[in-house]
Amino acid sequence: MVRLLCHLYDIMLAMVMACFMVLGYCLYVFLFPFYRWPFFFRLLYSLALAGLAALLACGVFITHELKKRAIQKPYSESFVTVKKGMGLNQIVAKLDKQDIIQSPLQFKLVAVLKGAPSKLKAGRYKLNNHLSIEDILDAMVRGSVYRNHLVVPEGYMAWQIASMLKRTMEIDSAAFMALVCDSAFARSCGVPAGSLEGYLFPDTYLFDWDASAEQIIKIMLRRFEEKFREQYTETPxxxxxxxxxxxxxxxIVEAEAAVDGERELIAGVFYNRLARRIPLGADPTVRFAVKKYTEPLTVRDLAMVSPYNTRIYRGLPPGPICNPGARALYAAMHPLETTMLYFVAKRDGSNEHFFSETNDGHVQNKERAKQNKRLQKNRGVQGPY
Incomplete structure (x- = not known):
């Protein structure tokens, strides 16, 4: 349709040019006795007519070139937000500013001819500059708004989810975290805790374009309830x-286990340590306390006075340190029966652990892990801290 309108515009200009030439010829031949004029004036008049024809021809040529360039623009996508109450002129101005349409006038003309101005629906649309006017109008009339696709990985912390939402949906991360850390809000959502950390279920979500931080949190909490019930069975x-x-x-199991087959075993080790009143010794809890998520932990970090420091305090920390997935929830409810009390990362690139029943065995396993790390380093493989 856009190309058709451009061609019609070309034809219109060509017809206007032809009309002017015919009119000029008629004036030249029939209305004025130009043969009596001096040669100089006849020449000027002829040149003026030729100049007018040339200007009109240039107009046709320029229009054609602009049309070609518009059609050949590199492909690009953009999000266009249509708010409630916006009129056609405001919508067209947005589309033109974001370089989605080639001609605001043509867009308005087609919209009026299709009776679309009163049918355009509010929403956030994902459009590109190769769409036809009809395609854009049809999307807005149907209300084919863009839904935000968000994949929350297992083990993500609330602040990481907040950063994702800010980046992908322009959600205020500070407002999101304020709700997550609001104990009154948590209780109103059925979570008897000081924070919603641990209850924002990691999964794939499709959020409406105008979803608020509160709506997103409640959707994630409902997903958690569903998944928790799926994994729940009556066990000791x-x-x-x-x-x-x-x-x-x-x-904690989610933060420690990187291999599916080890989750239940790691959970069994931790429950054994709880039963014997041995500190869990889980470094991810220390990282959560000191907010140091990638760098090596120092002696000072490991000695930090915090109820989340399971290196020095017995029992479970006050609350979750990340948001576990379904497999970690299952492992926590169905731990493997084992006599193991210790484990350490192998550091051989497998993401697996050495397990042992005694501290002596644990010391030996740590030496094996150090050897593996040296071997990995010599091979040029950089492993985790």
Whole structure:
């Protein structure tokens, strides 16, 4: 349709040019006795007519070139937000500013001819500059708004989710975190804890374009409830521990386990340590306390006075340290029965762990892990700290 309108415009200009030439010829031949004029004036008049014809021809040529360039523009996408109450002129101005349409006048003309101005729906649309006017109008009349696709990985912390939302949906991350850390809001959502950390279920979501931080949190909490019920069965663990403590354990298992087959075993080790009143010794809890997520932990970090420091305090920390997925929740409710009390990362690139029943065995495993790390370094492989 856009190309058709451009061609019609070309034809219109050509017809106007032809009319002017015919009119000039008629004036030249029939209305004025030019043969009586001096040669100089006849020459000037002829040149004026020729100049007018040349200007009109240039207009046709320039229009054609502009049309070609518009059609050949590199492909680009853009989000266009149409707010409630916006009129056609405001919408067209946005589309033109974001370089989605080639001609505002043509867009308005087509919109009026299709009776679309009163049918355009508010929303956030994902458009590109190769769409026809009809395609853009049809999308806005149908209300084919863009839904934000968000994939939250297992083990993400609330602040990481907030950063994702700010980047992908322009959600205020500070407002999001304020709700996450609001104990009154948590209780109103059925979470008897000081924070919603651990209950923002990691999954794939499609959020409406205008979803608020509160709406997003409630959607994630509903998903958590669904998944927790799916994993729940009556076990000695679920009878002994509250849901909050199970979720806390699941978050530690999620942070420690990088291999699916080890989750239940790691959970079994931690429950054994709890039963014997041995500190869990889980470094991810220390990282959560000192907010140091990638750098090596120092001696000072490991000695930090915090209820989340399971290196020096027995029992579970006050709450989850990340948001566990379904497999970690299952492991926390169905730990493997084992005699193991210790584990350490192999550091051989496999993401697996050495397990042992005694501290002596643990010391030996740590030496093996150090050797593996040296071998990896010699091979040029940079492993985790």
């Amino acid at each position: 663990i679920t009878r002994k521990y509250s849901r909050h403590r199970i979720v806390t354990m699941a978050s």
